[in-house]
Amino acid sequence: xxxxxxxxxxxxxxxxxxxxxxxxxxxxxxxxxxxxxxxxxxxxxxxxxxxxxxxxxxxxxxxxxxxxxxxxxxxxxxxxxxxxxxxxxxxxxxxxxxxxxxxxxxxxxxxxxxxxxxxxxxxxxxxxxxxxxxxxxxxxxxxxxxxxxxxxxxxxxxxxxxxxxxxxxxxxxxxxxxxxxxxxxxxxxxxxxxxxxxxxxxxxxxxxxxxxxxxxxxxxxx
Amino acid sequence: xxxxxxxxxxxxxxxxxxxxxxxxxxxxxxxxxxxxxxxxxxxxxxxxxxxxxxxxxxxxxxxxxxxxxxxxxxxxxxxxxxxxxxxxxxxxxxxxxxxxxxxxxxxxxxxxxxxxxxxxxxxxxxxxxxxxxxxxxxxxxxxxxxxxxxxxxxxxxxxxxxxxxxxxxxxxxxxxxxxxxxxxxxxxxxxxxxxxxxxxxxxxxxxxxxxxxxxxxxxxxx
DNA sequence: GTCTATAAATGGATAGAC
DNA sequence: GTCTATCCATTTATAGAC
Numbered sequence: 001x002x003x004x005x006x007x008x009x010x011x012x013x014x015x016x017x018x019x020x021x022x023x024x025x026x027x028x029x030x031x032x033x034x035x036x037x038x039x040x041x042x043x044x045x046x047x048x049x050x051x052x053x054x055x056x057x058x059x060x061x062x063x064x065x066x067x068x069x070x071x072x073x074x075x076x077x078x079x080x081x082x083x084x085x086x087x088x089x090x091x092x093x094x095x096x097x098x099x100x101x102x103x104x105x106x107x108x109x110x111x112x113x114x115x116x117x118x119x120x121x122x123x124x125x126x127x128x129x130x131x132x133x134x135x136x137x138x139x140x141x142x143x144x145x146x147x148x149x150x151x152x153x154x155x156x157x158x159x160x161x162x163x164x165x166x167x168x169x170x171x172x173x174x175x176x177x178x179x180x181x182x183x184x185x186x187x188x189x190x191x192x193x194x195x196x197x198x199x200x201x202x203x204x205x206x207x208x209x210x211x212x213x214x215x216x217x218x219x220x221x222x
Numbered sequence: 223x224x225x226x227x228x229x230x231x232x233x234x235x236x237x238x239x240x241x242x243x244x245x246x247x248x249x250x251x252x253x254x255x256x257x258x259x260x261x262x263x264x265x266x267x268x269x270x271x272x273x274x275x276x277x278x279x280x281x282x283x284x285x286x287x288x289x290x291x292x293x294x295x296x297x298x299x300x301x302x303x304x305x306x307x308x309x310x311x312x313x314x315x316x317x318x319x320x321x322x323x324x325x326x327x328x329x330x331x332x333x334x335x336x337x338x339x340x341x342x343x344x345x346x347x348x349x350x351x352x353x354x355x356x357x358x359x360x361x362x363x364x365x366x367x368x369x370x371x372x373x374x375x376x377x378x379x380x381x382x383x384x385x386x387x388x389x390x391x392x393x394x395x396x397x398x399x400x401x402x403x404x405x406x407x408x409x410x411x412x413x414x415x416x417x418x419x420x421x422x423x424x425x426x427x428x429x430x431x432x433x434x435x436x437x438x439x440x441x442x443x444x
Numbered sequence: 445g446t447c448t449a450t451a452a453a454t455g456g457a458t459a460g461a462c
Numbered sequence: 463g464t465c466t467a468t469c470c471a472t473t474t475a476t477a478g479a480c
Contacts, residue, residue, distance in 0.1 A: 022446080039347050042263035045474065058446055060475065079396035120409055121343050125261050143415045168416065169430055176402035184401065187342055190365045194390065208391055208438075210369065215437040216430075218365035267456065281463055282457065324470080451476070458469075 095155030317377030
């Protein structure tokens with residue numbers, strides 16, 4: 001990327017403005033790993049620094065303290081949901097297929113981003129106080145509920161979906177099936193010896209999630 | 223309860239053997255609260271002591287260190303699942319009703335024990351390393367899967383349930399719907415302004431969970 | 445903006461009296 | 463078994479040079 005900004009730049013090129021972003025990005029990546037593994041209080045800034053090419057004071061220079069670094073990691077991780085939103089731009093000619101693909105996309109997104117899932121779990125442990133009142137977080141998930149409402153509408157009109165289903169509750173149902181298996185993988189491994197991330201198990205649960213949702217919405221039923 | 227043990231007992235009665243158990247129980251209760259609220263690393267032993275009538279050295283006297291106290295809390299909390307197991311001793315004449323009641327019992331148990339749910343989340347954050355390899359934990363949940371298998375069998379024979387459903391995966395599905403809404407209550411409140419613990423919302427999700435499971439098992443379907 | 449070195453504070457753990 | 467007082471390892475955070 002060329003120098004498209006007005007930021008200061010030394011002649012020797014060592015202090016290119018993009019170095020800053022690269023350093024920040026590297027710290028955020030390392031911090032995501034450590035926070036997801038140890039939690040907010042369990043994470044050590046030293047451990048985060050050890051995963052970068054830089055040192056602890058640099059981390060404090062770019063992020064005021066450990067908690068603000070955590071919030072930055074959280075914002076960064078939530079931003080990835082846009083990938084999921086983009087995956088939802090399918091056509092509505094076949095509502096059943098649209099719903100199936102939405103569930104699969106959500107399932108795959110959770111499975112592919114265990115660090116994000118763990119971060120959300122950790123944030124819940126802390127009462128979600130770092131995202132409370134911040135609309136930039138709320139906005140993300142809202143798009144999915146809107147999409148669900150659209151698909152539900154499209155399926156209700158031809159009578160393939162039953163009426164009266166709350167898209168928010170449907171989102172809860174789908175999220176439960178996608179989130180829990182990632183967030184609780186460790187205790188399931190310990191309690192049942194079942195690795196829910198194993199390809200065969202994941203594939204089976206993916207089919208079950210889709211089937212559970214479609215059967216729940218099916219109109220041909222009491 | 224009378225003095226039914228051979229433990230030492232002073233004449234003045236102040237050091238009755240049961241005082242020990244009472245102190246331990248009080249510490250465990252306080253520790254459950256703090257660990258569930260702050261996590262393993264976030265919890266402060268001082269905060270735990272502040273919730274008891276005793277002091278920090280007493281905690282270290284009864285439990286060797288913070289981590290062993292945490293494990294004791296975990297064991298204690300897992301023990302409560304026996305209440306759930308007991309609730310599953312229903313008759314099998316009506317498999318659909320038995321399944322409905324199992325889902326409702328699991329749902330209600332999770333809803334009534336948010337501190338336990340949070341502890342399990344925390345334990346997952348730490349890779350379940352405190353329960354790994356300890357059969358006393360594994361044994362608890364296993365009973366529910368066994369019960370599911372029995373109910374599934376009872377429903378398959380008369381043809382009200384379809385065949386080929388893995389009880390372990392069914393347990394996963396039910397647990398997802400019961401656990402996630404409690405573990406992720408804070409982020410849902412923050413993201414959607416929806417309090418999943420509110421009576422009307424909880425009642426709606428309880429119905430949805432039952433319906434989703436029964437529709438998933440229904441034999442009269444594609 | 446990034447480093448080395450260190451300060452400041454927190455919080456797990458214990459000594460020793462009773 | 464429980465207390466008061468305190469230790470000391472760990473860890474967040476910064477001072478100051480480059």
